[in-house]
Amino acid sequence: MIALDDVLVTAYSPDPAGGADRVVRLLGPVTLELVEHRVAIVGANGSGKSTLARLLNGLVLPSSGTVRVNGLDTARDGAAVRRTVGFMFTDPDAQLVMPTPVEDVALSLRRLPMTPAERDVAARAALDRFGLADRAEVPVHALSGGQRQLLALASVLATEPAILVCDEPTTLLDLRWRGVVDALLADLDQQVVVVTHDLDAALQADRVLVVDDGSLVFDGDSAQAVAHYRALMQVRA
Amino acid sequence: MTSAPDNETAAAPAVALPAPIARSSVTTDVALISTFAAFIAVCAILPGIPTPSGVPITLQTFAVILAGLVLGWRRGGLAALLYVVLGLAGLPIFSGGVGGVAVLAGPSVGYLLAFPFAAALAGVLAGWALRTAERLRSSSLADRLTARYGDGVGRAPSAWRYPLLVVAGLGASFLTIHPAGIVGLMVRLGITLPEAFAIDVVYWTGDVLKNLAAAAVAVAVFKAFPDMLRSRR
């Protein structure tokens, strides 16, 4: 279970007049409990929805308030939180750090107590699960964008986190790969929190949060939330 | 379970907001070091730009100095060190697509081994340059320039940073890369100091151009990522 208690996130912003840096509000205050199996977060670019997602595994720390995942405080127990919460990014190129797929998955597995040989077997099994077994030794830069995103997912899920947070996982993908990734995410046993611009995907969620200008402006049933978000964007346009 | 306040907090005075809490930056440091090391490699592999003097310029030293200016002495030095060590280990990432310990036997050994020191020194000098730029920006000199040419010159951080970063980069390359390069030439080619110096001078024009470019790029990076100024080390 994810619990945000009176969370406020701030950042430094340079003063255009050349003075000392100012502190600006990025998100909050937000108080939330997320227990649903599928949660979607929607909002305009720069609204703070990525900040909200990044709070959930301690990538962003609250300036005040607390974020707890299964009772673990993200500020105090960061390492344990990241073992519990997997995180998938928009751009797999930033996320995939080793030259070949099997090495990249094996890198994720390093924090589990395994011998290198066991790690290799487990890494290949994880690749097989996402249909990447025959790509194990191919250089990552030779994979297609969709295959790279599948590999990113395989690397994150190899350690079997209890919760998966995805920040716009399908934004860079074509329609076919978008379907593949959405279907894979839908099949997971884990609790999944997805930040998305894809309102069709948001409609499938059990609960949808709408973030705007650093605040949570709607929270609830997916159909109502998506309708609220559409109305909000129409006002802007 | 949800509180969804209005936008009034956004307009609240800055003093009321708690300071941001920074996450440990170890992984970002590792990523920056590896990325800049890879950047040095890409600049070295790219074919050199032909010049009228007949000596092609590669962007390699541009990348080395840039690593120091942007990352600071520790991370910048480590980036250049990673590049040199991996090249010596046999990856074909040195100028001309060569690699391996054979390079140590070549006449350019001095230039190559100076890279980590050049990046580190550029980092130290850039730290001084950035602090001095801040001081000068609030000095009476800045007041006079602002009165005469407007805020764009007198108060803009970049206008002060750029010339000082050029000095930092030039200082680093002329105190490390060139002396070490000359010693390498002398040892490997069995020539005297004046002879080695005459070879080294050919690279000076390109080097000055590369330092002008490195400072301009560093200024742009600091503009795009102001927190890089805070995290330099």
Next chain:
Amino acid sequence: MSGPIRPPWAGPLGLYHPGTTVIHRAPAGLKLAFLAMFAIAVVAVRGPASALAFLGIALLAQLVARIPWHRTTRGLVPALVTAALIGAYQWWARGWATALEVSVDLVALVLLGAVVTATTRADTLLDALARLARPLRHVGLSPDVVALSVGLFLRTIPVLARMSLETRDAARARGLDREPRAILVPAAVRMVAHARATGDALAARGLGEN
């Protein structure tokens, strides 16, 4: 291996030439130690006769390792050009003996270095380096972090190469491809953004902790 062939800079196997000769099988550390001793000897022992003897040793190593000539010439061409130029200059300045010694010493050292590189897999050398780097954990550099940096380095080169081509195309599309600033500045800013995103991704994967 399926898929496209690795470009030379994309894989850890760069300049390695597979083989089973005694030189291939010798431990990497031993080869490096021998090369270091050879380099010291070449510099310390003067005279054209010894230079020719050193070249003989290097050529013998090349033959024993059965490395085809075209493998070593790639690294050797710049050295040969330099040797020819400096040889001509030294002949004019100091006579034929110095010219022969300096140019032959240079070729001998570069040739033996190329043999060591061609007979030792880069990942073996990197493993040896990781062992050497182990004491660095006392100053906060764990072997895992070193291994991670190396992997990240190899992975980032093709990313940066693609990024620089895209940036150049973008500059060209705006008619700015003759303007170095329009290429260098966006390329560097994108690179730093990429590195920071990678740092976040590493942290999210719990790497570089504990």
